[in-house]
Amino acid sequence: MGSAPSSQRPPTGVGPEARPAPGHRRERKAKEAAFDCRMCGQCILHSTGLTCPMRCPKELRNGPCGGVRRDGSCEVYPDRPCVWALAWRRSQRLPLWRSDIHHVQPRRPPVGGTSSWASFVTGRDRIVPDGWTR
Amino acid sequence: MSGSGTGEPERRAALGAIASSGRFAVTAEMPTVDTADPAAIASLVAPLLGHVDAISCTDNSGAHAHVSSVAVAKVLLDHGFEPIAQFACRDRNRLALQSDLLGASALGIRNICIMTGDDVTAGDHPDAKRVFDLDSTQLIRIASELRDGERYLSGRALSGSPSYTIGAVENPFAPPMEFRPARLAKKIEAGAEFVFTQIAFDLDVLGRFMAQVVDRTARARRHPGVGVRPGIGARGAVHPSRSRGTAFLTKSCAGWKGFPETVRRTRVFASRAT
Numbered sequence: 001m002g003s004a005p006s007s008q009r010p011p012t013g014v015g016p017e018a019r020p021a022p023g024h025r026r027e028r029k030a031k032e033a034a035f036d037c038r039m040c041g042q043c044i045l046h047s048t049g050l051t052c053p054m055r056c057p058k059e060l061r062n063g064p065c066g067g068v069r070r071d072g073s074c075e076v077y078p079d080r081p082c083v084w085a086l087a088w089r090r091s092q093r094l095p096l097w098r099s100d101i102h103h104v105q106p107r108r109p110p111v112g113g114t115s116s117w118a119s120f121v122t123g124r125d126r127i128v129p130d131g132w133t134r
Numbered sequence: 135m136s137g138s139g140t141g142e143p144e145r146r147a148a149l150g151a152i153a154s155s156g157r158f159a160v161t162a163e164m165p166t167v168d169t170a171d172p173a174a175i176a177s178l179v180a181p182l183l184g185h186v187d188a189i190s191c192t193d194n195s196g197a198h199a200h201v202s203s204v205a206v207a208k209v210l211l212d213h214g215f216e217p218i219a220q221f222a223c224r225d226r227n228r229l230a231l232q233s234d235l236l237g238a239s240a241l242g243i244r245n246i247c248i249m250t251g252d253d254v255t256a257g258d259h260p261d262a263k264r265v266f267d268l269d270s271t272q273l274i275r276i277a278s279e280l281r282d283g284e285r286y287l288s289g290r291a292l293s294g295s296p297s298y299t300i301g302a303v304e305n306p307f308a309p310p311m312e313f314r315p316a317r318l319a320k321k322i323e324a325g326a327e328f329v330f331t332q333i334a335f336d337l338d339v340l341g342r343f344m345a346q347v348v349d350r351t352a353r354a355r356r357h358p359g360v361g362v363r364p365g366i367g368a369r370g371a372v373h374p375s376r377s378r379g380t381a382f383l384t385k386s387c388a389g390w391k392g393f394p395e396t397v398r399r400t401r402v403f404a405s406r407a408t
Contacts, residue, residue, distance in 0.1 A: 067305075
């Protein structure tokens with residue numbers, strides 16, 4: 001405990017950022033109602049046809065797993081549609097960013113309750129681990 | 135981790151070499167291993183020695199706990215096989231996956247195959263914590279960065295890079311089928327060098343899928359070897375209980391239904407084999 005060198009930048013997504021950003025509550029209410037948003041703080045709704053990928057039980061960020069059932073339902077919850085099958089279909093109908101499902105970097109851990117609006121303004125959602133860039 | 139120093143250079147990346155040479159590679163998949171006796175593990179595939187190019191070692195397949203894929207791969211390596219160690223994202227976070235990738239390479243395992251993994255609810259420990267810290271595409275890229283960039287995801291440098299050929303999987307028969315080639319293209323872009331598909335019965339769907347994959351990869355100037363895997367079907371087909379064998383296939387294998395002729399032929403094959 002406490003052995004991390006002080007020169008390292010603090011882990012993002014934990015600690016001080018637990019303090020809600022301005023407008024946090026408004027964002028949460030609106031996006032929860034509209035998208036069943038999980039406030040991951042790294043929003044990619046624009047590339048998923050406005051389908052929240054965090055509703056995938058495996059929390060996949062780069063498309064559906066291979067377990068999608070033949071009728072398009074989820075491997076884990078057969079009574080629900082696969083989130084990514086939905087995302088693909090909807091993204092095709094979106095006038096902007098059509099089928100623009102990018103290569104998304106690893107998610108930063110515990111992200112629940114983080115504002116993606118604040119992340120966007122601060123650039124936090126564009127910070128990637130040093131070993132990710134090529 | 136010094137892949138260059140440990141002998142047998144001709145063994146290195148055998149599957150990668152076959153994939154890029156364009157000749158057909160014949161691979162098999164280990165049955166599930168529930169014994170800690172290395173001799174018993176080797177005896178499971180002993181008849182295949184000299185007949186297959188490589189053998190896949192599954193990573194807790196079907197979300198059931200089995201002997202670790204890296205350990206099984208090492209046993210096979212010691213018995214003259216070329217193993218493919220599978221890595222699923224379900225059970226380990228990015229720390230454990232990176233250390234196991236390096237560990238596999240340190241043991242001389244030259245083929246790794248990366249996949250998302252079945253959900254924990256598919257197995258006999260449905261209350262297990264599902265990890266999925268990384269998805270398969272991300273892990274492929276991290277594995278390739280460990281090897282080619284000689285650094286961890288954090289950016290910290292390695293003092294010697296691993297040497298392995300990176301494989302991926304794709305299921306051309308699962309919805310949304312139009313997105314599957316794009317998903318595979320992402321994996322290839324991330325660093326996948328060979329690919330296993332799900333067992334293929336519907337050759338029309340496979341043909342369309344492959345045409346799109348070839349089109350995309352040609353544009354990206356990447357040519358992965360694609361393995362179409364009929365092997366897992368045989369696992370069900372030669373199951374001791376014949377009826378159970380075909381039932382397994384009918385229930386579990388995407389694309390199997392609607393091919394009564396294949397079902398009939400498999401039954402015949404199974405009845406001869408058992």
